[in-house]
Amino acid sequence: MGEYAGLGEVSGKRVLVRSDLNVPLDGATITDDGRIRASVPTIKALADAGARVVVTAHLGRPKGEPDPAYSLAPVAARLGDLLGQDVAFAADTVGESAQQTVAGLQDGQVAVLENVRFNAGETSKDDAERGAFADQLAALADAFVSDGFGVVHRKQASVYDVAQRLPHAMGGLVAAEVDVLRRLTVDPERPYVVVLGGSKVSDKLGVIDNLLGKADKLVIGGGMVFTFLAAQGHEVGKSLLEADQLDRCRDYLRRAHDAGVDLLLPSDVVVDTAFPSGDREPAPAVVPSSEIPADALGLDIGPDTAVAYAHALADAKTVFWNGPMGVFEVPAFAAGTKAVAAALTKVNGLTVVGGGDSAAAVRTLGFDEAAFGHISTGGGASLEYLEGKELPGITVLEED
Numbered sequence: 001m002g003e004y005a006g007l008g009e010v011s012g013k014r015v016l017v018r019s020d021l022n023v024p025l026d027g028a029t030i031t032d033d034g035r036i037r038a039s040v041p042t043i044k045a046l047a048d049a050g051a052r053v054v055v056t057a058h059l060g061r062p063k064g065e066p067d068p069a070y071s072l073a074p075v076a077a078r079l080g081d082l083l084g085q086d087v088a089f090a091a092d093t094v095g096e097s098a099q100q101t102v103a104g105l106q107d108g109q110v111a112v113l114e115n116v117r118f119n120a121g122e123t124s125k126d127d128a129e130r131g132a133f134a135d136q137l138a139a140l141a142d143a144f145v146s147d148g149f150g151v152v153h154r155k156q157a158s159v160y161d162v163a164q165r166l167p168h169a170m171g172g173l174v175a176a177e178v179d180v181l182r183r184l185t186v187d188p189e190r191p192y193v194v195v196l197g198g199s200k201v202s203d204k205l206g207v208i209d210n211l212l213g214k215a216d217k218l219v220i221g222g223g224m225v226f227t228f229l230a231a232q233g234h235e236v237g238k239s240l241l242e243a244d245q246l247d248r249c250r251d252y253l254r255r256a257h258d259a260g261v262d263l264l265l266p267s268d269v270v271v272d273t274a275f276p277s278g279d280r281e282p283a284p285a286v287v288p289s290s291e292i293p294a295d296a297l298g299l300d301i302g303p304d305t306a307v308a309y310a311h312a313l314a315d316a317k318t319v320f321w322n323g324p325m326g327v328f329e330v331p332a333f334a335a336g337t338k339a340v341a342a343a344l345t346k347v348n349g350l351t352v353v354g355g356g357d358s359a360a361a362v363r364t365l366g367f368d369e370a371a372f373g374h375i376s377t378g379g380g381a382s383l384e385y386l387e388g389k390e391l392p393g394i395t396v397l398e399e400d
């Protein structure tokens with residue numbers, strides 16, 4: 001039948017594929033299936049080559065035990081639609097259901113295991129605990145393909161430890177992502193602008209350390225804004241705040257100034273008195289970022305800031321953008337993200353958008369994907385790659 005990248009003949013073999021199927025959901029409805037679509041070619045290539053494909057993936061950040069809100073069942077169903085073939089779904093990750101589902105696979109068939117993060121061993125910091133879980137995962141397969149680019153920066157059992165236990169190969173998606181990102185690390189055309197937003201604040205504050213030495217401008221939006229504003233001594237009300245990162249932000253502001261790197265923060269923000277929920281109509285108000293009321297929280301960059309950020313991007317030759325500028329899922333707080341996305345489409349150079357939610361934002365706000373140079377499936381993973389950090393999920397593939 002067929003071979004797959006470095007694994008040799010896979011026909012008749014059980015091949016465990018780590019995909020990143022972490023898609024945004026509204027209840028059980030998938031609001032953007034970009035990551036599932038991106039995962040299809042590798043899964044299809046293996047199935048077409050006659051492998052018995054066992055897909056493992058996570059959804060969200062459940063607490064190491066089953067939580068129906070984070071079930072991969074709707075994702076498995078969508079994968080089946082996109083593949084145009086039945087996809088079996090195991091109700092657990094390594095237990096009886098998984099074992100029976102895998103045992104029932106014929107050559108060319110595909111199964112999805114329940115959310116790998118329903119198992120405490122997956123994300124454990126303890127090598128032995130992670131290893132014991134990886135042993136159980138590895139027992140379900142004869143070979144491993146690492147194709148979840150969005151998680152290659154995580155030293156987790158299904159990304160890292162399992163590769164040490166099975167013959168392994170890099171999947172086509174990971175290889176393609178690394179190919180594009182390499183172009184941003186090797187002598188990027190300047191000005192090189194990095195735009196950072198989103199809600200994974202502590203992860204992303206960490207990457208600024210290295211980016212200060214690489215980018216010409218850093219443009220800050222999303223939830224990260226408020227730790228910087230607080231570091232400058234401003235009131236941030238009920239906004240997202242990482243109180244233990246204030247010194248770090250002060251240090252970044254000082255270093256950016258000394259190095260002549262433009263570190264742009266919003267001059268105005270859109271606030272509300274509560275985080276948006278289905279229970280009430282949003283009541284957005286624009287305030288100067290130095291005057292956020294104590295009972296309010298920042299949910300988007302303001303209109304003046306949106307203009308300033310578009311201006312900052314106008315002459316860029318290379319742009320990497322990760323993280324929405326605001327809570328774009330709610331129209332009242334989507335304007336900043338829309339403005340930055342629109343500015344990126346006008347850049348005369350290489351533009352890369354990275355991250356599950358950033359990519360979803362571009363698509364759900366109605367932009368044509370072709371207007372961007374590359375839309376990456378990984379935000380944190382791309383950022384760590386651009387920083388020059390070692391990505392455990394990639395380096396482990398280079399080991400025997």
Ligand SMILES: Nc1ncnc2c1ncn2[C@@H]1O[C@H](COP(=O)(O)OP(=O)(O)O)[C@@H](O)[C@H]1O
Binds near residue numbers: 221223300326356380
């Ligand atoms: N000011 C803010 N406060 C809280 N959440 C925010 C804010 N701005 C953006 N977000 C949220 O950040 C989320 C995306 O963050 P993140 O996961 O870090 O991005 P990505 O998946 O692109 O890497 C979105 O769901 C968005 O609603």
Ligand SMILES: O=C(OP(=O)(O)O)[C@H](O)COP(=O)(O)O
Binds near residue numbers: 060354
């Ligand atoms: O959504 C993801 O990353 P991203 O938000 O950095 O793009 C990946 O699925 C990784 O998820 P994690 O950040 O919970 O490990």
